[in-house]
Amino acid sequence: MNTTPATLPTRPVADPALRHRVADAALTVQGPDGRPLAAARVTVRQLRHRFLFGCIGFDFIEHASGAGAEGSSSFFGRSAPADQVEDLAEAWFELFNFATLPFYWGEFEPVRGRPATERLMRTARWFTERGALVKGHPLTWHTATADWLLELPEAEVLRAQLERIRREVTGFAGVIDVWDVVNEAVIMPDYDKYDNGITRLARSMGRLGLLREVFAQAREANPSATLMLNDFNLSPAYERLVEECLEAGIGIDALGLQSHMHKGYWGEERTLEVLERFSRFGLPLHFTENTLVSGELMPAHVGDLNDHQVPSWPSTEEGEQRQADEVARHYRTLLSHPSVQAVNYWGLSDAGAWLGAPVGLVRADGTRKPSYDALHGLVKGEWWLAPTTLTTDADGRVDVSGFLGDYEVAGPGGSAGFALEAAGAQQVAVRLG
Numbered sequence: 001m002n003t004t005p006a007t008l009p010t011r012p013v014a015d016p017a018l019r020h021r022v023a024d025a026a027l028t029v030q031g032p033d034g035r036p037l038a039a040a041r042v043t044v045r046q047l048r049h050r051f052l053f054g055c056i057g058f059d060f061i062e063h064a065s066g067a068g069a070e071g072s073s074s075f076f077g078r079s080a081p082a083d084q085v086e087d088l089a090e091a092w093f094e095l096f097n098f099a100t101l102p103f104y105w106g107e108f109e110p111v112r113g114r115p116a117t118e119r120l121m122r123t124a125r126w127f128t129e130r131g132a133l134v135k136g137h138p139l140t141w142h143t144a145t146a147d148w149l150l151e152l153p154e155a156e157v158l159r160a161q162l163e164r165i166r167r168e169v170t171g172f173a174g175v176i177d178v179w180d181v182v183n184e185a186v187i188m189p190d191y192d193k194y195d196n197g198i199t200r201l202a203r204s205m206g207r208l209g210l211l212r213e214v215f216a217q218a219r220e221a222n223p224s225a226t227l228m229l230n231d232f233n234l235s236p237a238y239e240r241l242v243e244e245c246l247e248a249g250i251g252i253d254a255l256g257l258q259s260h261m262h263k264g265y266w267g268e269e270r271t272l273e274v275l276e277r278f279s280r281f282g283l284p285l286h287f288t289e290n291t292l293v294s295g296e297l298m299p300a301h302v303g304d305l306n307d308h309q310v311p312s313w314p315s316t317e318e319g320e321q322r323q324a325d326e327v328a329r330h331y332r333t334l335l336s337h338p339s340v341q342a343v344n345y346w347g348l349s350d351a352g353a354w355l356g357a358p359v360g361l362v363r364a365d366g367t368r369k370p371s372y373d374a375l376h377g378l379v380k381g382e383w384w385l386a387p388t389t390l391t392t393d394a395d396g397r398v399d400v401s402g403f404l405g406d407y408e409v410a411g412p413g414g415s416a417g418f419a420l421e422a423a424g425a426q427q428v429a430v431r432l433g
Helices: 016-021 058-065 085-095 117-128 147-151 154-171 197-205 207-221 236-247 268-279 317-336 370-382
Strands: 022-030 041-049 052-056 098-102 133-137 178-183 226-231 254-261 285-292 340-345 388-391 397-403 405-411 414-420 424-431
Touching: 016 022, 016 317, 022 405, 022 414, 041 397, 052 085, 058 085, 058 098, 058 117, 085 370, 098 117, 098 340, 117 133, 117 154, 147 197, 154 178, 154 197, 154 207, 178 207, 197 207, 207 226, 207 236, 226 236, 226 285, 236 268, 254 268, 268 285, 268 317, 285 317, 317 340, 317 370, 397 405, 397 414, 414 424
Parallel strands: 022 424, 052 098, 052 340, 098 133, 133 178, 178 226, 226 254, 254 285, 285 340
Antiparallel strands: 022 397, 041 388, 041 405, 405 414
């Protein structure tokens, strides 16, 4: 009898730069009676990644929550075309396991006391019931905030902001337990494009004073939640703000780093430089807002990306090939750094994309771009363990090497799930039933 455990193919561990995301497990398979199954044919398959491969879920709110629920308008004008929604949902869940949903205050509660809670709750549950983790974005932001705050004195603005956080974080607990508590705090006190209640508050309280209050309220509302600080400004100013927050004892659980690359791909060197600067804080890093263009690039001289307004911004064949290459390179680079816990792409489809840019992995007509196939080839190909049938040794063991995540083994007597939770060698025992 063969006493050497069968070994799975080495494809999931071929890239040495990703060894920190791979476990090598000696898996002992037991029958329903608890005895090791010797010389048994078993099939091991991966169920999900531990790494968070994310995408916004804005397009599915109308579909998931029910048409006409609490009003018929879509958040930020985004809604998957009715004739595409099923195909887009299939494309989403084939690739992603982490959804970001919009809680922009001005859209979520345009009239004070009438929030779209049920609408977002139905949507969040639609994602969680299909196995996705959900993040709410954002709780505190000077842009897209509620206009009615301008009618209130600053003390009342703060009270309303804290009440909103308590309401959302408490009410969605168990369904949404990851939150961008504050978005773009670096420029918040200096924002001058238009007047808003949150910038007024940041000026009077100071950035640190405001962040202390809102993070404390979010923590009290859900002590087990993952609370994030998110920003597009990746300059030393953001680093200083993080340092100040941590020195003040503000409970930040993860840092959000935006990378809207409408002007062109950053490249590996710049991406790694950013990762090194922000990983020094010892917090998990989420690349929260990733975009790569499949058409003409935005001119380099544009300052605020919102200032670039064009009548149309088409995807091109050449641009789509470039985007596919850059998406693969970007994700490889991000996963190579052990501090990165999540990557969130900012839009599955070109339909309704921010600024009208062709940044989606799917064209506006619903067909998949080469970038979708390239990313799928990594997430569900190179970095995924396909169902593999093996024979256990005399001690009921097989060797399993795969990316961290959830797995299932099936054999005589039933099946059982197990997790690869930490990189490196480990011993795992499962009882079929």
